[in-house]
Amino acid sequence: MSRVTAVELRLVGIPLVRPFRTSFGEETEKVCILTRVETVDAHGWGECVAGPDPGFSEEFNEGAWLVIRNFLAPALFGAGDVAVEELDRVFSGVRGNPMAKAAVINAFLDAELRARGRSLASYLGADKDRVACGVSVGIQPTTGALLEQVDGYLAQGYRRIKLKIEPGRDVERVAAVREAYPAILLSVDANAAYSLDDVPVFRELDELGLLMVEQPLRYDDLVNHAKLQKRIRTDLCLDESIRSAEHAIAALDLGACRIINIKQGRVGGLLEGRRVHDISRARGAPVWCGGMLETGIGRAVNLALAALPGFTLPGDTSASSRYFHDDVTEPHVMEPDGTMAVPPGPGIGVEPRPDRLDACTIRAERFEKE
Ligand code: SMG
Numbered sequence: 001m002s003r004v005t006a007v008e009l010r011l012v013g014i015p016l017v018r019p020f021r022t023s024f025g026e027e028t029e030k031v032c033i034l035t036r037v038e039t040v041d042a043h044g045w046g047e048c049v050a051g052p053d054p055g056f057s058e059e060f061n062e063g064a065w066l067v068i069r070n071f072l073a074p075a076l077f078g079a080g081d082v083a084v085e086e087l088d089r090v091f092s093g094v095r096g097n098p099m100a101k102a103a104v105i106n107a108f109l110d111a112e113l114r115a116r117g118r119s120l121a122s123y124l125g126a127d128k129d130r131v132a133c134g135v136s137v138g139i140q141p142t143t144g145a146l147l148e149q150v151d152g153y154l155a156q157g158y159r160r161i162k163l164k165i166e167p168g169r170d171v172e173r174v175a176a177v178r179e180a181y182p183a184i185l186l187s188v189d190a191n192a193a194y195s196l197d198d199v200p201v202f203r204e205l206d207e208l209g210l211l212m213v214e215q216p217l218r219y220d221d222l223v224n225h226a227k228l229q230k231r232i233r234t235d236l237c238l239d240e241s242i243r244s245a246e247h248a249i250a251a252l253d254l255g256a257c258r259i260i261n262i263k264q265g266r267v268g269g270l271l272e273g274r275r276v277h278d279i280s281r282a283r284g285a286p287v288w289c290g291g292m293l294e295t296g297i298g299r300a301v302n303l304a305l306a307a308l309p310g311f312t313l314p315g316d317t318s319a320s321s322r323y324f325h326d327d328v329t330e331p332h333v334m335e336p337d338g339t340m341a342v343p344p345g346p347g348i349g350v351e352p353r354p355d356r357l358d359a360c361t362i363r364a365e366r367f368e369k370e
């Protein structure tokens with residue numbers, strides 16, 4: 001329970017170590033909003049997983065900025081003393097916009113936990129202090145370039161390789177990686193680039209022993225995912241389609257997927273992320289922690305969530321070095337055994353380094369309770 005006195009937003013930009021190409025676009029720089037919430041007791045940090053354009057979801061940086069400035073921050077200021085569990089109610093006047101809400105809810109929770117000296121992982125109910133790491137490999141210009149990158153990541157210790165695919169750059173490339181590495185945990189992510197007409201493609205992928213096929217069909221289409229799942233052996237995993245615990249229940253009950261990629265930022269923050277974990281676990285569905293190329297702030301949040309007991313598959317929680325030469329926090333480092341430490345300190349357990357934060361800030365704005 002605490003009272004919010006100020007909310008600060010920063011749009012930050014950090015170059016990526018290499019371009020990241022998916023079926024819906026390419027990024028060469030990470031540009032996102034960092035949130036800082038001040039309460040009467042402490043301050044906390046959050047990160048919005050929206051990007052510069054509405055390509056992955058309807059939300060995008062400039063829109064999220066306005067939602068926070070015009071609606072979420074005023075609602076927080078008006079709420080007085082609140083507990084993090086009450087924020088769903090405080091924000092009930094704002095439909096959707098889970099990424100904007102997550103950025104504020106997580107920062108508030110961080111402040112609460114810092115004030116109490118309690119780590120996020122312990123608050124959430126984590127049962128481990130290290131998590132297994134996978135890595136997501138963007139679409140490469142050639143199969144040779146893809147094999148080279150996979151090689152490099154496996155040498156570093158990553159425990160699961162996920163290949164981004166799109167029509168025309170799928171079966172042949174995935175088969176080449178499978179041939180080179182017959183025994184690795186291998187999955188693919190289509191980011192909604194296919195339709196039910198592509199069942200033959202998924203039947204061919206069925207022969208390659210994949211851990212899962214992630215989000216093959218439209219971002220909002222549970223029914224056709226259920227139809228596809230009936231026609232192939234490989235487990236489907238949903239990402240874009242799951243934007244709340246209710247979606248997770250619907251997807252699992254419909255048979256639209258057997259595995260869920262939990263991105264807390266996509267479902268409205270840590271508490272909703274934990275709900276998705278809980279309902280999946282109760283239904284026996286494995287979950288894993290997705291990634292949105294987060295800075296060290298969002299990565300610390302993901303590591304804490306990924307330490308919950310239902311996260312039984314390696315996630316897209318890769319080391320800072322996979323994304324940035326110079327992160328905003330101290331880098332999160334992966335050991336050669338392919339695991340990364342969950343920050344043990346109070347709250348999310350990391351702070352932005354002031355010099356780095358200033359260097360990568362594009363714009364900042366501060367709102368105070370009147
Ligand atoms: O954070 O390592 C990461 C990226 C993981 O592939 C990844 N994310 O659909 O799962 C996904 C994509 C979405 C990010 S595109 C900016």
Ligand code: MG
Nearest residue numbers: 189214215239
């Ligand atoms: Mg995905």
